[in-house]
Amino acid sequence: MSETRLRMPFDKEELKRLKAGDNVLLSGEMFVFRDAGHKRLFASIEAGKPDIDYVGETVYFMGPCPAQKGQIMGSCGPTTSCRMDKYTPYMFDHGLAAQVGKGKRSKECVDAFVRNGGVYFAAIGGAGALYSKCVTAVKEICYPDLGTEAIRRITVKDFPVVVAIDSTGASIYKD
Amino acid sequence: MTEVDVKLIAEGIKTAIDKISCEVEPSCFAALSAARDSEKNPTTRFALDVMCKNVAYAQQAHLPVCQDTGMVVVFLKIGQDVKLTGGFLDDAVNGGVREAFAPLRKSVLDPVSRVNTKDNTPAVIHTSIVRGDKIQAEIMLKGFGSENMSQLYMLNPAQGLETAKDLIVRTVESAASNPCPPVIIGVGLGGTFEKCAEMSKHALFRKIGSDNPDPVLDALEKELLGRINSLGIGAQGFGGATTALGVFIESYPTHISSLPVAVNVLCHCSRAAKFTVDEGGVSHE
Numbered sequence: 147m148s149e150t151r152l153r154m155p156f157d158k159e160e161l162k163r164l165k166a167g168d169n170v171l172l173s174g175e176m177f178v179f180r181d182a183g184h185k186r187l188f189a190s191i192e193a194g195k196p197d198i199d200y201v202g203e204t205v206y207f208m209g210p211c212p213a214q215k216g217q218i219m220g221s222c223g224p225t226t227s228c229r230m231d232k233y234t235p236y237m238f239d240h241g242l243a244a245q246v247g248k249g250k251r252s253k254e255c256v257d258a259f260v261r262n263g264g265v266y267f268a269a270i271g272g273a274g275a276l277y278s279k280c281v282t283a284v285k286e287i288c289y290p291d292l293g294t295e296a297i298r299r300i301t302v303k304d305f306p307v308v309v310a311i312d313s314t315g316a317s318i319y320k321d
Numbered sequence: 322m323t324e325v326d327v328k329l330i331a332e333g334i335k336t337a338i339d340k341i342s343c344e345v346e347p348s349c350f351a352a353l354s355a356a357r358d359s360e361k362n363p364t365t366r367f368a369l370d371v372m373c374k375n376v377a378y379a380q381q382a383h384l385p386v387c388q389d390t391g392m393v394v395v396f397l398k399i400g401q402d403v404k405l406t407g408g409f410l411d412d413a414v415n416g417g418v419r420e421a422f423a424p425l426r427k428s429v430l431d432p433v434s435r436v437n438t439k440d441n442t443p444a445v446i447h448t449s450i451v452r453g454d455k456i457q458a459e460i461m462l463k464g465f466g467s468e469n470m471s472q473l474y475m476l477n478p479a480q481g482l483e484t485a486k487d488l489i490v491r492t493v494e495s496a497a498s499n500p501c502p503p504v505i506i507g508v509g510l511g512g513t514f515e516k517c518a519e520m521s522k523h524a525l526f527r528k529i530g531s532d533n534p535d536p537v538l539d540a541l542e543k544e545l546l547g548r549i550n551s552l553g554i555g556a557q558g559f560g561g562a563t564t565a566l567g568v569f570i571e572s573y574p575t576h577i578s579s580l581p582v583a584v585n586v587l588c589h590c591s592r593a594a595k596f597t598v599d600e601g602g603v604s605h606e
Contacts, residue, residue, distance in 0.1 A: 275378050
């Protein structure tokens with residue numbers, strides 16, 4: 147079990163070297179949104195004017211707790227990724243580099259990771275308090291009316307994840 | 322007749338949520354730590370270690386253990402010799418929820434419009450009338466990564482208990498990594514459709530490691546726990562020895578035509594507590 151430190155946005159070649167089961171510490175910036183954020187982003191895509199540019203970016207499926215006193219961001223562990231499976235192949239086919247979430251993905255998603263050299267990382271579900279310590283900055287991007295489901299951009303330092311599905315389609319999860 | 326002011330119930334609810342949003346139920350934390358200590362798979366052990374460190378850090382820093390502070394589920398056993406005063410019971414419960422959730426994530430919305438209620442109300446409130454002159458409350462913050470993996474089956478008698486057991490195991494197997502395993506499984510056996518589901522939820526209040534007072538159900542719980550742990554899903558679905566920390570069953574007589582089976586899945590962060598309200602005030606367990 148090797149441990150790698152990686153910066154986001156990713157170098158695509160570095161992503162290709164990752165293997166399912168590798169421990170990785172992520173640093174840098176990524177988008178954060180979940181169900182309702184995806185739904186509204188796709189409405190903007192269908193209308194021909196996407197609300198964010200996610201080429202080369204990473205999306206973390208998460209809806210945070212409000213920040214408590216002294217915190218930059220509140221508890222912020224991953225939510226279940228399969229609810230975003232429907233949106234995932236399109237996003238990788240249009241330049242998304244990686245996703246962070248928890249749990250298995252559909253075959254269509256795995257095919258999209260392979261087709262585009264994408265990687266899916268698993269964060270540790272439930273570890274919200276610990277992950278909040280890794281967040282060094284938060285920017286509100288769009289859809290503030292969605293509350294916890296708004297699109298945000300966070301900067302993290304040494305955010306611990308496991309490579310769940312690598313760019314060859316190999317998975318840490320059993321079939 | 323004992324008079325109890327519903328404000329005491331509101332206060333009990335708020336105090337309980339303040340605590341359990343940040344503190345995993347102790348028997349659950351102990352079981353999670355034991356799972357980490359015995360895990361052989363290195364990636365899974367890493368995950369369990371992160372999970373245990375998170376529980377300890379959340380408690381020490383008084384921060385929400387998980388960002389999903391859930392939907393509030395409350396079971397109230399109300400003694401029939403109690404007279405409630407000072408307002409309406411449900412309003413008091415929801416008042417306590419509203420106050421406690423000010424710093425927490427608001428995850429409750431209208432199912433049709435998807436518009437958020439903005440204060441995490443309403444709670445799901447189950448009341449029953451019991452003997453006595455006090456109120457016993459059980460409260461849980463239920464996350465929905467695990468709630469979404471729950472199932473209810475209306476079996477016919479010919480399918481019997483063997484099919485019920487297979488379906489309980491299969492529910493955990495198909496939930497796989499989604500509900501943040503190691504999970505805790507509440508099972509309802511019998512009753513009607515809604516009674517069965519309610520029992521499966523209430524079963525989740527049992528302490529990890531506790532025996533079922535009914536020896537037949539106790540044996541069934543242990544058999545199911547063994548079968549579930551032999552699935553090899555492991556913590557976070559990374560593979561390993563511990564897929565579930567406990568299986569708890571409640572049963573109720575059912576109709577000659579049916580065998581209802583409900584499986585309610587809970588994640589590894591059980592956030593549950595009990596308190597009692599009587600003339601003297603609120604006492605938290």
